[in-house]
Amino acid sequence: MTIKEIFDSMDYGTAPESAKEAMAWIEEHDGAFGLFIDGGWTKPGQTFDTKNPANGERLAKVTQAGADDVDRAVQAARKAQPGWAKISGHERARILYAIARLVQKHSRLFAVLETLDNGKPIRESRDIDIPLVARHFYYHAGMAQLQDAELPDREALGVAGQIIPWNFPLLMLSWKIAPAIAMGNTVVLKPAEYTSLTALLFAQICEEAGVPRGVVNIVTGDGAVGEAIVTHEGIDKIAFTGSTDVGRIIRRATAGTGKSLTLELGGKSPYIVFDDADLDSAVEGLVDAIWFNQGQVCCAGSRLLVHEPVADRFYEKLKARMAKLRVGDPLDKSIDVGALVDPVQLDRVTKLVEAGADDGDVFQAPAEMPANGCYYPPTLITGMSPASSLMQEEIFGPVLVATTFRTPEEAVSLANNTRYGLAATLWSENVNLALDVAPKLAAGVVWVNGTNMFDAAAGFGGVRESGFGREGGWEGLLAYTRPRRKTTTLKPIAAFPAPKDARVDALDRTAKLYIGGKQARPDGGYSRPVWSKTGDLAGHASLANRKDVRNAVEAATGAAGWAKTTGHARAQILYYIGENLSARADEFAHRLNALTGARNGKAEVERSIDRLFTYAAWADKYDGAAKPVPLRGVALAMNEPVGVIGQFCPDDHPLLGLVSLVAPAIAMGNRVVTVASEPFPLAATDFYQVLETSDLPGGVVNILTGSHAELAAPLAGHLGVDAVWSASGADISSLIELESAGNLKRTWVNNARGRDWMGADGEGREFLAQATEVKSVWVPYGE
Ligand code: NAI
Numbered sequence: 097m098t099i100k101e102i103f104d105s106m107d108y109g110t111a112p113e114s115a116k117e118a119m120a121w122i123e124e125h126d127g128a129f130g131l132f133i134d135g136g137w138t139k140p141g142q143t144f145d146t147k148n149p150a151n152g153e154r155l156a157k158v159t160q161a162g163a164d165d166v167d168r169a170v171q172a173a174r175k176a177q178p179g180w181a182k183i184s185g186h187e188r189a190r191i192l193y194a195i196a197r198l199v200q201k202h203s204r205l206f207a208v209l210e211t212l213d214n215g216k217p218i219r220e221s222r223d224i225d226i227p228l229v230a231r232h233f234y235y236h237a238g239m240a241q242l243q244d245a246e247l248p249d250r251e252a253l254g255v256a257g258q259i260i261p262w263n264f265p266l267l268m269l270s271w272k273i274a275p276a277i278a279m280g281n282t283v284v285l286k287p288a289e290y291t292s293l294t295a296l297l298f299a300q301i302c303e304e305a306g307v308p309r310g311v312v313n314i315v316t317g318d319g320a321v322g323e324a325i326v327t328h329e330g331i332d333k334i335a336f337t338g339s340t341d342v343g344r345i346i347r348r349a350t351a352g353t354g355k356s357l358t359l360e361l362g363g364k365s366p367y368i369v370f371d372d373a374d375l376d377s378a379v380e381g382l383v384d385a386i387w388f389n390q391g392q393v394c395c396a397g398s399r400l401l402v403h404e405p406v407a408d409r410f411y412e413k414l415k416a417r418m419a420k421l422r423v424g425d426p427l428d429k430s431i432d433v434g435a436l437v438d439p440v441q442l443d444r445v446t447k448l449v450e451a452g453a454d455d456g457d458v459f460q461a462p463a464e465m466p467a468n469g470c471y472y473p474p475t476l477i478t479g480m481s482p483a484s485s486l487m488q489e490e491i492f493g494p495v496l497v498a499t500t501f502r503t504p505e506e507a508v509s510l511a512n513n514t515r516y517g518l519a520a521t522l523w524s525e526n527v528n529l530a531l532d533v534a535p536k537l538a539a540g541v542v543w544v545n546g547t548n549m550f551d552a553a554a555g556f557g558g559v560r561e562s563g564f565g566r567e568g569g570w571e572g573l574l575a576y577t578r579p580r581r582k583t584t585t586l587k588p589i590a591a592f593p594a595p596k597d598a599r600v601d602a603l604d605r606t607a608k609l610y611i612g613g614k615q616a617r618p619d620g621g622y623s624r625p626v627w628s629k630t631g632d633l634a635g636h637a638s639l640a641n642r643k644d645v646r647n648a649v650e651a652a653t654g655a656a657g658w659a660k661t662t663g664h665a666r667a668q669i670l671y672y673i674g675e676n677l678s679a680r681a682d683e684f685a686h687r688l689n690a691l692t693g694a695r696n697g698k699a700e701v702e703r704s705i706d707r708l709f710t711y712a713a714w715a716d717k718y719d720g721a722a723k724p725v726p727l728r729g730v731a732l733a734m735n736e737p738v739g740v741i742g743q744f745c746p747d748d749h750p751l752l753g754l755v756s757l758v759a760p761a762i763a764m765g766n767r768v769v770t771v772a773s774e775p776f777p778l779a780a781t782d783f784y785q786v787l788e789t790s791d792l793p794g795g796v797v798n799i800l801t802g803s804h805a806e807l808a809a810p811l812a813g814h815l816g817v818d819a820v821w822s823a824s825g826a827d828i829s830s831l832i833e834l835e836s837a838g839n840l841k842r843t844w845v846n847n848a849r850g851r852d853w854m855g856a857d858g859e860g861r862e863f864l865a866q867a868t869e870v871k872s873v874w875v876p877y878g879e
Contacts, residue, residue: 108422111429113218118208121297128157129292131165131316132299134172135309138165144318146292149215149435149470150426158292161315166284166324169313173255173282174330176310181252181280189241192278194305196233199226202301206294210266211426213293215435215470216389218427228550229270231726232568235552236274239573243279250577252280253356254332257325259346261338262288262437263392263492269295271567272335274552277311279576281333284313284325288338290437292316323349331355335575337394340490340516340561340840347837352830354847358565358575359840360394360557362490363518365539366511367397367547370504371406373523377545379413382496385521385547387421387433387474391494392441394562395519397547399487400476400498401510407500411478418461418474425466433494436470445472445493452486453477456497482513490516504533512538515839517560521547534873535734540566543874546729553723554731554872559818564842569723569733571870581857584850588825589747591775592693595631606636607781609644609801612651613794615784618802619643626778629693637777640800642810645769648798649816652740652767655795659737659765663716666763670712673790674705677783681705684782688751691776703854704755710859711763718764718864723872730877735868737765738842739818742811744771744804744832746823749853750779754799756853757821760863762796769798769811774824777801804828808835815839821866822846842866 102109130138143157161169180188199206206229207222216225256276260268265287276283287295299314315321319342326334326349336346337360350357367385369378385397402410426434436442449458456477465471475495480487486497501507511520520539524530534542540558543549550556555566565575606623608615618638626634640648658666677684681701688697723731741761746753750773761768772780780799787797800807808828812820812835819842820832826848836843844866851857 108430113427122156132314133169158316161317161321163324169284170328170330172310177282185240185243189237192237196230198301199230210294213291217431217434225267232270232274232552236278240278251580256281256283256333257331258285258335259322262291265291266294276576282311289318344837351833359563361563363516364514365519366399368401368522370524371403372525378523381547386496397521404500442470455484456480508536515561518558518562541872551725555870561840586848586850589775592627610784610799611648628690637801640802645810648769651795655767658796667712667715674708676786700752704752711759715763732873734871736871741766742769742817742820744822744824745773750776752853756858761867764867767796772801812836
């Protein structure tokens with residue numbers, strides 16, 4: 097277009113960014129890249145092409161790492177880790193700071209390279225991705241600096257294996273690497289096969305910034321390389337961002353290995369527009385929600401829910417705006433929508449839409465589309481029914497599906513009608529309505545009158561099948577550190593055997609299960625005698641089965657009102673439980689001594705009362721936070737209950753172990769299904785008599801007795817359970833992690849590591865963090 101033509105038409109001209117420097121950088125490497133291992137580059141081995149999706153041309157050749165390369169990278173990271181963790185937080189802070197400075201210095205090169213490799217508009221890589229990358233390293237330089245003073249009780253995990261997707265290649269790298277190395281871990285990172293280039297440039301930056309050898313290792317390649325990282329024995333932690341299907345594979349592959357795991361997976365995030373919203377702003381918001389990065393965003397606002405009275409007007413405005421979107425060469429600064437990452441993705445989006453579009457009315461814009469390259473037009477499909485495949489499945493493209501609602505209650509139920517729970521957006525000028533709806537949304541992030549806002553200070557991550565763990569903020573550091581405590585190897589304790597001349601009492605003294613606030617006979621009708629050390633019959637314990645698990649979960653689900661009670665009210669009940677236990681302290685102490693054969697029953701009861709008081713104290717004090725984010729507004733970090741938690745008590749300390757798991761969970765508003773100590777179950781069944789007299793609503797605490805090995809799979813596999821904790825034996829840790837993959841629930845298992853329940857390690861923030869989910873709620877605030 098000539099200048100004259102532009103003046104005549106008053107149309108936008110093109111404003112292309114030059115690819116020259118980025119291409120020159122690729123040329124410096126002869127167009128072929130090796131791996132970055134132990135501070136040096138390997139020669140390019142077996143390679144594959146990385147292409148520019150805007151025109152299909154090859155940009156460079158990238159090495160497909162083999163299992164032996166992964167092994168060398170892990171060895172290098174292992175070797176470097178103790179030294180890296182040992183230097184002061186300040187020394188690490190200086191290096192992270194240097195990385196941030198260098199990212200800024202080379203920001204244009206990074207932005208152009210990212211756009212060439214991924215197809216995203218240069219406006220986005222230049223103004224969003226790369227500045228957020230620098231911000232992430234600055235922020236975490238600060239975390240390294242503060243670590244010694246603020247996190248003295250936590251330590252690095254060791255070597256982190258990190259696997260990232262192609263939608264925000266460098267940004268996801270920074271979300272993974274910055275917190276990991278800030279806290280003293282070393283990393284082996286694999287970029288996605290479509291988009292390796294900025295990770296390789298980053299490796300070069302690490303050399304310049306003085307990152308010691310082996311601290312950061314970058315291996316490129318496909319899913320097989322990811323698998324080799326996931327299954328490598330030298331890795332302590334896996335952090336993954338990508339599809340829910342692969343997340344599930346990784347959950348299963350790491351089950352029982354003792355590796356810690358965080359998963360940031362897919363989403364189908366609702367975008368709710370109320371009738372009192374500023375509709376023009378909400379339309380602009382949608383441009384950022386679903387056409388940002390061509391909709392290839394895990395938290396994209398891809399499901400539009402519009403209040404019926406304004407729906408027609410809103411769709412009209414939206415279509416008018418869509419008609420003005422400019423789709424084209426991503427390197428053109430005046431382009432809104434660029435290319436999808438690869439023909440494979442284009443094909444996937446095309447097929448998904450073709451298969452499901454008949455359920456609604458399709459509108460596509462603009463008329464002008466580039467002839468070649470991986471382009472897909474911005475698409476709106478209205479009139480969808482909530483069950484349509486396109487309303488449920490993640491499309492991961494520039495496709496918005498829409499339906500209407502009549503009441504706020506209906507909006508919430510439609511919004512939550514998904515297996516995912518990553519993010520949600522809501523628009524309303526009514527602060528009462530907005531802040532009433534926000535807590536009801538099943539999502540890790542909620543944006544009020546804004547969308548797709550990110551910052552290093554605000555935790556990001558999902559619930560349900562969107563994964564678990566948070567990235568960013570103080571809460572994000574939990575994923576890269578563990579409590580500094582002495583761990584012992586857990587020894588299973590066997591129940592006392594029946595004496596030779598065992599005589600079972602004629603009287604039925606079978607302790608029942610405790611479900612929904614009532615004593616319940618076990619479904620199977622089985623029980624077992626419980627013997628004391630001296631060979632006396634202490635009673636019979638019920639043997640719960642799969643059906644009892646189902647009943648208990650149902651009861652817990654029904655007690656959802658507990659989550660809405662105030663911390664103050666929960667505290668009162670916990671104090672009351674403590675008081676009632678105290679009134680029967682001697683009886684419990686005696687019973688514990690008889691059951692376990694130990695002499696510390698009195699001390700265990702006292703500690704249990706103390707612990708109940710601790711969590712009564714915490715119930716109204718485990719604060720959230722207000723994060724100062726460099727955008728207009730504030731990000732509130734709200735500690736919400738996880739939901740229904742399944743729990744397996746330790747063998748030892750049958751009363752204190754149970755109290756130590758139940759009390760923090762219910763203090764934070766969760767409901768529990770707790771399986772008592774296997775060898776000594778009767779302390780738990782005595783304890784529910786205390787609960788019965790303590791005003792605890794039925795269904796908040798449900799207690800089962802029986803075989804942990806038999807109950808682990810049904811409880812961990814139950815779709816109504818949101819998290820499972822185990823302080824029981826190692827064998828059930830792996831069973832729990834394996835079964836949890838179904839709905840990707842959170843797990844917290846001990847993998848044969850013992851804990852001193854009588855000491856300080858038996859309580860505290862670690863438990864509270866496990867009992868809560870941080871929801872980041874972004875609200876307008878200030879100018
Ligand atoms: P993907 O989940 O297969 O790829 C993400 C990363 O995992 C890549 O680095 C890949 O090499 C690696 N990977 C693949 N298989 C693996 C395995 N078995 N073990 C370890 N690592 C493995 O995603 P893909 O195939 O690129 O995209 C498919 C769909 O996934 C997309 O259309 C989208 O719906 C979703 N997706 C979601 C993302 C998100 O941020 N939530 C990001 C990327 C994709």
